[in-house]
Amino acid sequence: PLDVAEVVQNGQLVRDGRATALGPRQPLKEGDVIKTGDWRSSVTLHFVQDGVLTLGRNSQLLIDGTSPSSHGRGEVLRAQLLRGELTLEAYPAHNTVPKDYRLNVGPFQVRALGADLWAYVDGESETVCLHQGALEITGSTGEQRLDFAGDCLQHHNGGPPRFLPGGETELRDRLLSAEQTPVNPVSTSVMSPLATAPARVETLA
Numbered sequence: 423p424l425d426v427a428e429v430v431q432n433g434q435l436v437r438d439g440r441a442t443a444l445g446p447r448q449p450l451k452e453g454d455v456i457k458t459g460d461w462r463s464s465v466t467l468h469f470v471q472d473g474v475l476t477l478g479r480n481s482q483l484l485i486d487g488t489s490p491s492s493h494g495r496g497e498v499l500r501a502q503l504l505r506g507e508l509t510l511e512a513y514p515a516h517n518t519v520p521k522d523y524r525l526n527v528g529p530f531q532v533r534a535l536g537a538d539l540w541a542y543v544d545g546e547s548e549t550v551c552l553h554q555g556a557l558e559i560t561g562s563t564g565e566q567r568l569d570f571a572g573d574c575l576q577h578h579n580g581g582p583p584r585f586l587p588g589g590e591t592e593l594r595d596r597l598l599s600a601e602q603t604p605v606n607p608v609s610t611s612v613m614s615p616l617a618t619a620p621a622r623v624e625t626l627a
Contacts, residue, residue: 423469424469424470424488424499425447425449426465427468427474429466432458432460432463433457433458433459433463433464433465435450435454435455435456436454437454444465450485454484455484455485455504456482457482459479459480461479463480464479470521472514473512473523474511476509477506477507478506480505481503484501485501487500488500496520498522502526503527503541505543506542507540507541508542509540510525510539510540512534512537512538513537514536520536522534522535522536525550527550528577530560530577531560531561533557535558537556539553540553546578548576548577549576549577550576551568551590552571552573552590561577563582572588573585573590574586574590574593
């Protein structure tokens with residue numbers, strides 16, 4: 423039920439410790455790691471046709487497994503964002519059962535019941551922003567909800583989470599612009615690795 427829809431430049435599949443080129447319509451299984459390259463690289467995944475996950479540049483996603491629907495509830499997807507950015511488009515079509523995605527971003531445990539969101543992880547912070555629907559988030563300070571498009575929660579290493587109403591546009595511009603700035607303008611062939619906190623995506627039946 424989870425497969426590759428599109429690969430733009432330098433997508434890789436790491437399976438059983440071996441890296442190979444990632445191709446469209448390639449099925450994925452538990453333990454697979456999807457990696458994108460730098461510059462304009464991206465990978466789009468389809469989960470049971472209507473769920474769309476898109477990895478941006480310099481991102482890694484670990485697939486933890488999938489489960490079929492049961493008892494009138496939607497299918498289950500478990501995955502882990504290791505670094506970079508992830509966009510989830512899961513808002514359900516009319517008269518369809520929403521899939522219940524779970525996304526762990528650093529200290530945040532996010533529940534997205536048929537919701538659209540954007541998440542980002544780097545070596546300094548973890549961010550979750552709502553696009554459509556609603557998010558239930560559990561963290562070190564208890565439970566919170568995001569109910570309005572553009573609202574975000576962000577966590578910096580060593581600090582408490584911050585609620586940023588309508589903050590997505592500014593956050594995305596700042597975070598992605600910083601990532602695209604080369605460490606050494608003279609030579610961009612070698613880039614410094616990013617140490618990141620893991621983020622997890624999961625949909626529960």
